[in-house]
Amino acid sequence: xxxxxxxxxxxxxxxxxxxxxxxxxxxxxxxxxxxxxxxxxxxxxxxxxxxxxxxxxxxxxxxxxxxxxxxxxxxxxxxxxxxxxxxxxxxxxxxxxxxxxxxxxxxxxxxxxxxxxxxxxxx
Amino acid sequence: xxxxxxxxxxxxxxxxxxxxxxxxxxxxxxxxxxxxxxxxxxxxxxxxxxxxxxxxxxxxxxxxxxxxxxxxxxxxxxxxxxxxxxxxxxxxxxxxxxxxxxxxxxxxxxxxxxxxxxxxxxx
Numbered sequence: 509x510x511x512x513x514x515x516x517x518x519x520x521x522x523x524x525x526x527x528x529x530x531x532x533x534x535x536x537x538x539x540x541x542x543x544x545x546x547x548x549x550x551x552x553x554x555x556x557x558x559x560x561x562x563x564x565x566x567x568x569x570x571x572x573x574x575x576x577x578x579x580x581x582x583x584x585x586x587x588x589x590x591x592x593x594x595x596x597x598x599x600x601x602x603x604x605x606x607x608x609x610x611x612x613x614x615x616x617x618x619x620x621x622x623x624x625x626x627x628x629x630x631x
Numbered sequence: 632x633x634x635x636x637x638x639x640x641x642x643x644x645x646x647x648x649x650x651x652x653x654x655x656x657x658x659x660x661x662x663x664x665x666x667x668x669x670x671x672x673x674x675x676x677x678x679x680x681x682x683x684x685x686x687x688x689x690x691x692x693x694x695x696x697x698x699x700x701x702x703x704x705x706x707x708x709x710x711x712x713x714x715x716x717x718x719x720x721x722x723x724x725x726x727x728x729x730x731x732x733x734x735x736x737x738x739x740x741x742x743x744x745x746x747x748x749x750x751x752x753x754x
Contacts, residue, residue, distance in 0.1 A: 581638040
């Protein structure tokens with residue numbers, strides 16, 4: 509799936525995405541996936557019991573709420589969310605995000621519900 | 632090692648690095664490491680037989696030479712180098728790079744030699 513001889517441009521990939529909260533795969537490294545996603549507003553509380561999850565902010569300011577605090581992540585910054593930690597992403601204005609996590613991880617963890625995005629959609 | 636409640640700023644980390652070709656760990660996700668590195672000039676031919684390796688360019692223009700071609704990667708771009716592919720990074724001017732690969736991967740693969748950097752040094 510990964511084009512082995514061409515760089516992947518984040519902005520070009522994000523320009524092809526029109527819907528919010530729908531992660532799109534842009535590359536794979538071993539059994540991990542790189543996904544870009546546009547988000548705005550509130551998400552739901554969830555966790556990923558089996559894996560850490562990495563957030564790299566490409567544009568905007570992301571806040572991740574925890575049950576006992578929050579972290580703010582801006583452009584040029586990353587954050588590794590440890591597995592099992594309940595969290596809720598929030599973006600007051602639109603945020604462009606790069607996610608890195610193992611193949612098969614759902615955006616809602618095991619919380620499920622109508623905010624669950626389809627997996628393995630490439631852009 | 633990873634501070635679980637604070638964003639990691641790439642520029643701040645890179646500002647602490649003065650030597651070239653010495654990757655420094657800034658975060659871990661499961662058994663993977665995120666490393667920042669400043670490079671300029673030529674590296675050696677090598678490969679990583681057991682794992683893919685991800686390059687994200689933060690500043691400058693990186694070229695990765697293959698035995699049968701090359702790829703150019705600029706700011707806001709990434710490239711996943713498949714395992715087992717011989718390659719040689721090259722930066723005509725200084726490049727700031729984010730590397731993602733499993734813990735324990737050496738910068739020279741199994742080529743060894745005096746360009747091999749010490750592993751697991753955090754910044």
